Amino acid sequence: MPLIPTRDIGVPAASFFQASSTPFEEQQQDDAGPYRPQIWQLGGRPEVDVDVPITAVFLALFIIGAVAHMTIFQLNRRKGHKFLMSALMFGFCMARIVTCIMRIAWTTHVDNISLGLAAQIFVAVGVIILYVVNLIFAQRLIRASHPRLGWNQIFGVVFKALYALVAVTIILLIIVTIQSFFTLNTNTHRIDRDIQLYGATCFAILSFLPIPMVFALLAIPRSSPLDKFGRGRWRTKIFILLAGATLICFGAAYRCGTAWRTPVSLMEPMPHYFNKAAFYIANFGVEVLTVYLYAFLRVDMRFHVPNGASKRKSYIPSPNCDEEKGEETAEADDKALHGEDENKAIPARKLSLPRVYSEEEIFDDQDVVPFSSAPTVQRQNPPLSTAIQGENTFNELYVARASPAATFRRQSRPLSTAIEGEESEFFSSPLPTHPMRDEILKTIRDVAKGEWKVLVVDEDSRKVLDNVVKEDDILNENITNVEQIDQKRPMNPDMDAVYILSPLPYIVDCLMADFERRRYKNAHLLWTSILPPPLRQRIDRSNMAREQILQFRVLNLDFFPREAQLITFRDPCSFPILYHPACSSLVRQHIADLAQKIVAVCVTLGEYPIIRYYQPRNPQPTHEAHILSGIIARAVQDEIDNFARWNEGFPPLSNRPRGTLYILDRSMDLFAPLLHEFTYQAMAHDLLPINEGDKITYTMTINEGKPNEEIKDMEISEKDKLWVENRHRHMKDTLDQLSGDFAKFIAANPHFANADSDGGNLNVIKDMIAGLPQFQQMKDAYSLHLAMASDSMAVFQTHKLPDIASLEQSLATGLDEDYKKPKNLGDQVVRMLDEAAIVPDDRLRLIALYILHKEGLLRSDINLLSLHARLQPQDQEMFYNLELLGARVFKQLKDTKPPSPPMFPPKPPPSSNNEEDLYALSRFDTNIKQLLDHHVAGSLDHITFPFVKPELSAQPVDPSVNISSASLRSAKPTWAKAKLSATEPRQRVIVFMAGGAMFSESRACYEVSAKTSRDVILVTSHMLTPNLFIRQVKELSADRRSLHLPADSAPRKAPAFLFEEEKPKPLPKNPMSIPAQELRPPPPQAIVPQPTGPQVPTKQMGAIKLDGGGKEEKEKKHKEKKKHHFFGSKKDKS
16 A cells, blocks of 8 residues: 555654554654654554454465465466466565564554554555556557557557656655654655655556556557457456456555545544555455456466567567458457366367467357358357357256257267277277267157158268268168258158258258248257357247257267277368468367367267377477467367366266377478388378278279279278278288288189289289179279289389388488488488489478478578479478478578487387388387377376376376387287276377378377277378378468368358249158058069189188178168168169
């Protein structure tokens, strides 16, 4: 509090009073001082029965506040997040602790004038820290809102002058206050009073200054986009500052007002405005409220700016990442999520980003971006528990609506089909038994049990269903037809419809058209992910919709299981959105989408994992996305925390150890996408034109050179046992396996083989397989994999990949085949570039690896290497764009910077008899592989891979895990491993790779699962091949329009025919009234393939490991179906 002035009669001032037993005249004779005050002051006389208990309470509150702010400061400091205001708040609390202790001591020793003087000084001094903190917050808001003004040198000098004024004023007040206690000179007292009145007035004005500053920055139109910083909505920051400044200003103004009033002698009754309640409220009360307000609302996150911010745009790493926005858009973009409170659950977050990244970007609360009009709005996925604007309450997403006509409820789906002790992969058995399929069928089955219904899907949800559910399984659940919502459909007012839809604006348009036309009797709405509140409100406001909707659920199905331990989002556009500088306005919403999908995976698995993320230790200045993993991790943490808060059954009870989720991004490992990998799956995707779409296919020629030659797209899927068994084997082992199995067949059937034929030759085997028409399934499987293997080996030999790969391994590992430091790598690279057989893409990959190995080259050297490799000018863009992924591409001539330390400690060289020596071209381990090994060993670095909630880092690693010393290549894949007993639950480790993952990284997850007690699941936006990676890196400098991103395309609209009236047609008969024989077409004539050539014995063929077990194709009975319009076309049954 400001020091209180004396009255004109020359009596010294103090904030304490006790009627003196010594006459005033006797005090004048005592030249030593200090002298007892003779006027009433704020708080009145101290009383032990009153002041001690009250002050003790405030003492405890300030101690807790000090602990809270210092804890926040230390937690942030360990992460390089230096927020000095937390330290200042700690200092203020400590000052107040001393003040309370001294006030208690003085109250119990009221005659000790010196103790009272010291207590008064501490009351006055401590609060200036809050003045400074509020001024700093106001300055940051001004710099963000009006950067030209805020970063103006004169404006900065003004704030520095204010801070200096605070320091000078408090020093001056301390001096005159002490002086007033040690003098009886009337002139001196009058001067002291004037200075004290100045101090009280100055501090009242300083405490008030942040308030007009905030209103000014809101009133003055912005000349540039908002330069956002920290976390949280812009309006939340303003509210926090206004609330804190108002509280402090109230106390300062009250003290100032009482100081200006005429002093009242102790001989007169104490004025009411000096009572004890006024003292404690105007001082300690408002201060405690401010301390806890700033702690609970996490000002350390909301008002944090990057370390060293000193100029315009320095509040964010990226200098050019804002776009001009209207006021409405700017307000919407300010809605953001606070995310890093490790000590308490945080409400659901909404990410809606306008720029690439600010250092701590994850944002705040239940707000959602407003939609100007539903048909034209971009997709805005709210978090899993976002609030509904308008008349819907927050929990209407999760609890039943009061309306009896419809039931809206949120569904938490544990992994009900995974039985502890059984095979523990995500999809540990073929597709018909994995949890996503079972959940879809169970949901359809539970809707209108026993009644016929129509299933209505859209293009995106159709892909999700088609990925995991068979046509027959859908139709067997009393589904008469499967229709697409944006296509022409017949009216069916007597039958219920089950909608499985994606939460998109134009899909809601189509849905509303159905409601308006009353196309179906009732509607059961099932969404693949959360419906944005504006779209939800649109449905809720429709009377016709409310009348027809019987059920409203969110299924959390917005992802695509690709393999047993691999999940993708089928979103290759994720890479440019995250890393392209021109896509900064899309980042925040994309992170929100990624967070929801990751949480959907966790919910499906029944996992509430501990979340860790990748944090580069020394990021390059050009690597703006070095905080990407942390941003996504905090968004996921917020989403899953809030989901758990609103779903009491999540996570489901399980004896599994709690899982771990690692959030990584592509910048973590740039070697893996450039190296040639020689395991079957990775090599095939690298060297062969495999088609990646809704299905993964390879185009091959069947019966080449014969009259019945046919070009056919062969599907590669989990149902192909040959593929599943061999995809992670080294190509050498794959060839040995294929040839060995077939050699066994030849040995068992000598009459089938040509005595002059070479049974180990791939082409001979292919020709022999082609002569087995009665074993169609076996023929197709073997033909596919023999063709892929032979085509891969042809490229392997033609393009001199053994020589390239040897050099690549030395560049990636820093060791040669003898595990020694290689020499003359530059010369080896140049010689390899001279080889005519090396294709341009391989030359480009080799130069990129050399740049990564050297941690940058002279720009002139890169140009010379490019010319030597005869690369096109646009190819060099790939090298330059690696900087956007964190690589150091250029360095100066006399660069003395030491090499960066490896992310993981180097492994010791293998022993000479280790079988890994057989694979000298595969010495490199991906960073994901090393991460998983260190995770299992419990030795993973907490700095490079910190916890989102640091308190979870103390949890011990499962001590029962022992890493086998056997080679990974000899380990059986997870699906072939013996089942665990019920007493050996396996921990799940989920690895999310933002920006795309490599097949070598997928293989690492399977291998770690096979040799440890962990089930590792890789989740990623899309799967990368080296060629795709190179193309996407090149495009990081291309014009954004050339990327053809979905967000840049015109919003889709519902087809007009959905709203048009159809000509009256006779109502179709109810399927229940139609005899069964009328529903099924007559079976076709069975055609049994005639064997050609000698009959092949089936008994011996059973030894070959093939899907179908080598059985002869039999005549199949035609299956009864209600209709044959599943997803618009029949599946190929061949």
